[in-house]
Amino acid sequence: MTDTVTAPAAASPARKARKPATHFDPNPAKAGWFTRIVLLVICVLWLIPLIGALVTSFRTTSDAANTGWWSVIVHPSTLSSLTLQNYSSALGGTQHMGTAFINSLAITLPATFIPILIASFAAYAFTFIEFKGREFLFLTIVAMLVVPNYVAFIPILKLYRDVGLNGSFPAAWLAHIGFGMSLAVYILRNYMSTLPKTVIESAKMDGASHYMTFYRLVLPMSVPALASFAIFQFLWVWNDLLVALVFIGPGNNEPVTVALTGLQGQFGKGWELVTAGGFITMLLPVIVFFALQRFFIRGLTAGAVKG
Amino acid sequence: MASIRFEKAQRWYPGADAPAVPGIDLEIRDGEFMVLVGPSGCGKSTTLRMLAGLEAVNEGKIFIGDRDITALPPKDRDIAMVFQNYALYPHMSVEDNMAFALKIAKVPAQQRKQRVREAAEMLGLTEYLQRKPKALSGGQRQRVAMGRAIVRSPQVFCMDEPLSNLDAKMRVQTRTDIAKLQSDLGTTTVYVTHDQVEAMTMGDRVAVMNVGELQQVDTPLRLYDHPDNLFVAGFIGSPQMNLMKAVAVDGKAKIGDYLVPVDPASQRKMSGKVTVGVRPEAWRLTSDGGEGLPITVTLVEDLGADSFIYGTSEVEGTPSTVIVRVSERGRIHKGDVIHVTTDPRNVHVFDTNSGERLSD
Numbered sequence: 220m221t222d223t224v225t226a227p228a229a230a231s232p233a234r235k236a237r238k239p240a241t242h243f244d245p246n247p248a249k250a251g252w253f254t255r256i257v258l259l260v261i262c263v264l265w266l267i268p269l270i271g272a273l274v275t276s277f278r279t280t281s282d283a284a285n286t287g288w289w290s291v292i293v294h295p296s297t298l299s300s301l302t303l304q305n306y307s308s309a310l311g312g313t314q315h316m317g318t319a320f321i322n323s324l325a326i327t328l329p330a331t332f333i334p335i336l337i338a339s340f341a342a343y344a345f346t347f348i349e350f351k352g353r354e355f356l357f358l359t360i361v362a363m364l365v366v367p368n369y370v371a372f373i374p375i376l377k378l379y380r381d382v383g384l385n386g387s388f389p390a391a392w393l394a395h396i397g398f399g400m401s402l403a404v405y406i407l408r409n410y411m412s413t414l415p416k417t418v419i420e421s422a423k424m425d426g427a428s429h430y431m432t433f434y435r436l437v438l439p440m441s442v443p444a445l446a447s448f449a450i451f452q453f454l455w456v457w458n459d460l461l462v463a464l465v466f467i468g469p470g471n472n473e474p475v476t477v478a479l480t481g482l483q484g485q486f487g488k489g490w491e492l493v494t495a496g497g498f499i500t501m502l503l504p505v506i507v508f509f510a511l512q513r514f515f516i517r518g519l520t521a522g523a524v525k526g
Numbered sequence: 527m528a529s530i531r532f533e534k535a536q537r538w539y540p541g542a543d544a545p546a547v548p549g550i551d552l553e554i555r556d557g558e559f560m561v562l563v564g565p566s567g568c569g570k571s572t573t574l575r576m577l578a579g580l581e582a583v584n585e586g587k588i589f590i591g592d593r594d595i596t597a598l599p600p601k602d603r604d605i606a607m608v609f610q611n612y613a614l615y616p617h618m619s620v621e622d623n624m625a626f627a628l629k630i631a632k633v634p635a636q637q638r639k640q641r642v643r644e645a646a647e648m649l650g651l652t653e654y655l656q657r658k659p660k661a662l663s664g665g666q667r668q669r670v671a672m673g674r675a676i677v678r679s680p681q682v683f684c685m686d687e688p689l690s691n692l693d694a695k696m697r698v699q700t701r702t703d704i705a706k707l708q709s710d711l712g713t714t715t716v717y718v719t720h721d722q723v724e725a726m727t728m729g730d731r732v733a734v735m736n737v738g739e740l741q742q743v744d745t746p747l748r749l750y751d752h753p754d755n756l757f758v759a760g761f762i763g764s765p766q767m768n769l770m771k772a773v774a775v776d777g778k779a780k781i782g783d784y785l786v787p788v789d790p791a792s793q794r795k796m797s798g799k800v801t802v803g804v805r806p807e808a809w810r811l812t813s814d815g816g817e818g819l820p821i822t823v824t825l826v827e828d829l830g831a832d833s834f835i836y837g838t839s840e841v842e843g844t845p846s847t848v849i850v851r852v853s854e855r856g857r858i859h860k861g862d863v864i865h866v867t868t869d870p871r872n873v874h875v876f877d878t879n880s881g882e883r884l885s886d
Contacts, residue, residue, distance in 0.1 A: 251668065254810075284848040415611065415613060417610075417611055417613035418613045418614070418615065419798075420580050420609070420613065421607065421609060421613040421614075421674075422615075422626075423579075423580070423599075423600045423601065423602070423604065423629035424578060424579075424580075424600050424601070424607045424627075425626050425674075425678075426600075426601035426627055426631060427626075427628045427630055429599075431630065435615075435626075436615060439617045440616060440617065467654060475770075
């Protein structure tokens with residue numbers, strides 16, 4: 220447990236809680252009472268909206284329209300009226316959440332893995348190959364990070380219209396690949412530059428080509444960085460509404476986020492459907508996060524060089 | 527197997543004010559164990575990396591045998607290198623680490639296995655072949671790094687301070703292991719270290735470097751007995767040689783009232799300011815007469831077999847600490863005043879300004 224680090228997003232308060240341990244504390248992993256209470260309060264505050272949404276997603280349409288979700292707790296007798304109906308109507312029926320789920324996968328997977336592949340090539344070149352203008356080129360790419368995506372929407376939309384890409388999956392892929400690329404190159408290059416240089420030199424002496432060094436050494440050693448970027452990019456693309464709305468829009472190819480907004484009635488009704496759809500949408504990111512978390516292992520290069 | 531020749535090889539790092547190695551001329555014979563030694567920043571590693579092909583050579587040439595390798599990429603030079611931090615491939619087993627180069631060279635699997643096994647046997651790694659580097663101790667990792675070099679049976683081994691990450695005991699043992707291995711294999715080896723004990727014990731010949739220049743290339747004993755200049759005199763030997771400033775008067779070297787006995791050659795050559803070097807073991811205690819250099823003892827180190835006496839001398843020109851080795855113990859104590867002198871053949875005389883050796 221000591222050699223796993225959690226994702227930056229989950230830099231958990233629990234970890235911070237270990238800090239106040241004083242030198243005479245026999246068990247530094249144990250937090251004080253004050254810390255525990257504060258943490259508990261924060262956790263509860265954090266969870267209340269989620270619990271509310273969860274409860275709402277099981278309520279009937281009329282209940283959701285007339286009373287708040289807490290009435291379930293206040294009047295436990297209404298527990299019996301909870302239903303799974305919202306989930307089935309969100310998934311099937313006229314709402315298309317099921318199709319949208321598949322669409323989201325079809326958009327997210329390529330939009331996650333293609334930039335990783337390209338960016339890791341680029342990061343390798345920026346780290347291990349000497350060429351003229353390397354620094355300048357890298358700075359240019361990093362500088363792209365400060366350009367907001369929105370300014371590119373109109374030109375891209377025009378471009379897509381000319382080549383007839385609007386509304387298709389590749390439209391979303393290309394947009395996400397482009398928008399994610401500078402961050403990907405930045406993260407991966409920074410990670411690769413911490414890899415022990417002598418290992419790469421050693422491969423050079425052993426006769427490995429750049430291609431071989433990349434595939435046999437640098438990629439396997441960069442797994443933590445690849446995994447963390449993969450999680451970021453996956454979550455970002457999966458949760459994205461704006462790019463999908465602009466370049467794909469509602470229709471046969473719509474992803475879950477677009478479908479989710481469609482669940483909401485014209486006058487802001489249909490909370491019970493939206494919350495149910497929301498939980499369906501959350502399912503995959505949660506699975507992905509917990510599945511990939513084990514790759515955040517520090518010390519993957521342990522043993523390569525003397526610490 | 528091959529000899530190595532540096533011809534005015536220069537390395538100038540981009541953006542640096544001066545070359546790291548202005549131009550080195552060095553010949554290493556076939557099968558020789560050559561040690562490059564010097565203080566940090568003296569250019570010894572740069573020299574080695576030029577040979578390995580990890581640093582570009584700005585000017586001059588490097589030959590292995592008759593091949594001009596100056597412009598060849600590392601993989602075409604037929605050199606294996608052992609790095610200070612071992613540089614093992616962390617995600618591969620010991621076996622894969624050692625077989626990596628052979629795999630790239632497309633050696634058939636059968637032969638590959640055979641060669642890895644032989645090398646592992648030679649290094650006592652057979653039982654660790656399936657382990658990952660992180661499950662090995664420092665000494666074992668070091669041996670894997672050696673094994674990776676051996677399986678390739680290259681023309682030249684380059685070793686960049688391969689022992690400096692080991693603890694003291696491992697270092698002594700591995701030192702002799704490497705020296706023995708090298709003489710068994712007979713592969714030309716260039717070994718970089720900052721540790722002069724390693725240099726003295728391992729090298730067939732030792733090249734002493736300072737600020738990018740070769741100071742002296744000689745056998746270890748010759749370096750010890752006959753240092754060509756002040757730098758080598760001060761660098762080789764532990765504890766250090768006592769270097770004292772003296773004035774040459776009528777063919778005699780004077781330190782205060784003490785006349786250092788010097789050999790005829792330096793009597794002829796020296797004039798003005800000279801530096802006189804005497805190794806700790808070359809001093810001899812004079813009987814109470816008060817002749818010789820007076821030294822106030824500040825510290826006595828009893829090592830069992832012999833003792834080192836550290837003292838100060840009021841006489842102008844002596845270093846802050848004068849070190850004397852004596853073989854008997856218990857006779858000299860802190861605070862005593864002793865008188866020491868030496869014999870002409872044990873005195874090294876150098877010109878203080880140029881640093882050149884004057885004695886024979």
